[in-house]
Amino acid sequence: MSKNDVVIVSAVRTPFGRFDGILKTTSSFDLGIDVLKEVIGRIGLDPKDADEVYYGTCIPAEYAILTNVPARQITLGAGFPEDNISLTIDRACCSSMTALRLGCRAIKSGDVEVVIASGAENMGNVPLIASAAKVRWGNRLGPIELEDVLFELGYGRRGFAPVATDAGHVAIEYGVFREKQDEWALGSHQKWFNAYGEGKFKIGEEIMTIEVPQKKGDPIIMDRDESPRENLSPEKMASLKPVYGSPTVTAGNAPGMNSGASAMVIMSRKKAESMGLKPLATIEACQAAAGAPKYMACVPAQAIGKMLVKQGKTIDDMDLIEINEAFAAVTLVSLKMLADDDPGKWQELQDKTNVNGGAVAIGHPVGASGARVTMTLMYELMRRGGGRGVAAICGGLSQGEAIMINV
Numbered sequence: 001m002s003k004n005d006v007v008i009v010s011a012v013r014t015p016f017g018r019f020d021g022i023l024k025t026t027s028s029f030d031l032g033i034d035v036l037k038e039v040i041g042r043i044g045l046d047p048k049d050a051d052e053v054y055y056g057t058c059i060p061a062e063y064a065i066l067t068n069v070p071a072r073q074i075t076l077g078a079g080f081p082e083d084n085i086s087l088t089i090d091r092a093c094c095s096s097m098t099a100l101r102l103g104c105r106a107i108k109s110g111d112v113e114v115v116i117a118s119g120a121e122n123m124g125n126v127p128l129i130a131s132a133a134k135v136r137w138g139n140r141l142g143p144i145e146l147e148d149v150l151f152e153l154g155y156g157r158r159g160f161a162p163v164a165t166d167a168g169h170v171a172i173e174y175g176v177f178r179e180k181q182d183e184w185a186l187g188s189h190q191k192w193f194n195a196y197g198e199g200k201f202k203i204g205e206e207i208m209t210i211e212v213p214q215k216k217g218d219p220i221i222m223d224r225d226e227s228p229r230e231n232l233s234p235e236k237m238a239s240l241k242p243v244y245g246s247p248t249v250t251a252g253n254a255p256g257m258n259s260g261a262s263a264m265v266i267m268s269r270k271k272a273e274s275m276g277l278k279p280l281a282t283i284e285a286c287q288a289a290a291g292a293p294k295y296m297a298c299v300p301a302q303a304i305g306k307m308l309v310k311q312g313k314t315i316d317d318m319d320l321i322e323i324n325e326a327f328a329a330v331t332l333v334s335l336k337m338l339a340d341d342d343p344g345k346w347q348e349l350q351d352k353t354n355v356n357g358g359a360v361a362i363g364h365p366v367g368a369s370g371a372r373v374t375m376t377l378m379y380e381l382m383r384r385g386g387g388r389g390v391a392a393i394c395g396g397l398s399q400g401e402a403i404m405i406n407v
């Protein structure tokens, strides 16, 4: 332990909503504001003491009608002082883990002392858009055509395949077939329900409540994730049709299109001591990676692998692993790579990965998920009395992030 270690002193997220659920028209900005207030409120941190706020987001169309610089709008909305420095980060689904990495780097450089790493997304609130070429400059006569940036979630307009399609093809290439993906996805829901039943994901720890105003009557108080499904059967799962032309990815083994926000306060151990704050975990390393655009399923393993080599550690040194279930296929392919294709080792790694369920059950509000997997890992290590773990996530066009923490 060193005084210069970067430590996490507060970590919280909103419950994650379903695509068509309670939060479907709540702006990601409001989710971001709520989570920022909560993450500092829990430790009594004055906003003026947060040197910089990094905010991850992934689908700019959602907030396009609210104009740009979401990080700045959110910090002002949450009551941060006018001279607070903020930065919006778009590294696709990696964004809020990238926020953590950049925060660590800034603290280690000595440039700043306290950083908030956060992220938010509301996929249900993404508007349909009309292109300038077709409408503003093009539509002298005739009906207006709207586009749905969520459809085929991917980068099809720039010549890339939908992410679900790539994930399915790469999974097959790595010998991870539909049955295995469905089994993992079912397990994700079951593990979440077990964890929830044991009092995990409880308010005041990983989760905060949010109030969702209604047109009529009292606001809805949202206090748990909306996506986990009970009473699933392997038969129903197997009957679902693949989406977007993927060979294996279905609504069952993919996460939904979710809403939610997450945030963490990080600072040097020295600073935490001087402020009388208890470190919850030490961030031992952060690592970015990128690979061939089709191979998004591999990039969490690549980020973890790079980090382990630099840290002189192996995957066996990790007590727990979180790999974001961008699809069940992603977690399984990356674990298989980390296991060097050894079946016994692959199983061993599966047993300590996403032990309370993953994004297939919890949801994947893309900009918020990087910090989510990190805090889910941290709170579970805390419940177990400590240990070391790694969390990793992939992002569109094969970007990746990994983070190693010690509790």
Ligand SMILES: CC(C)(COP(=O)(O)OP(=O)(O)OC[C@H]1O[C@@H](n2cnc3c(N)ncnc32)[C@H](O)[C@@H]1OP(=O)(O)O)[C@@H](O)C(=O)NCCC(=O)NCCS
Pocket (backbone or CB within 6 Å): 019, 093, 153, 163, 164, 229, 232, 233, 236, 237, 240, 243, 250, 251, 252, 253, 254, 255, 256, 257, 326, 327, 364, 366, 395, 396
């Ligand atoms: C897969 C996807 C297209 C499904 O969207 P959707 O059709 O709105 O999803 P739904 O939740 O309505 O599910 C569709 C059907 O599958 C069923 N279903 C979903 N999950 C199921 C499960 N685990 N077991 C059994 N049935 C399930 C639903 O009940 C529904 O059936 P119904 O039509 O009879 O009501 C969408 O969630 C998606 O694109 N997800 C991927 C998001 C993504 O790419 N994220 C980024 C990763 S990098």
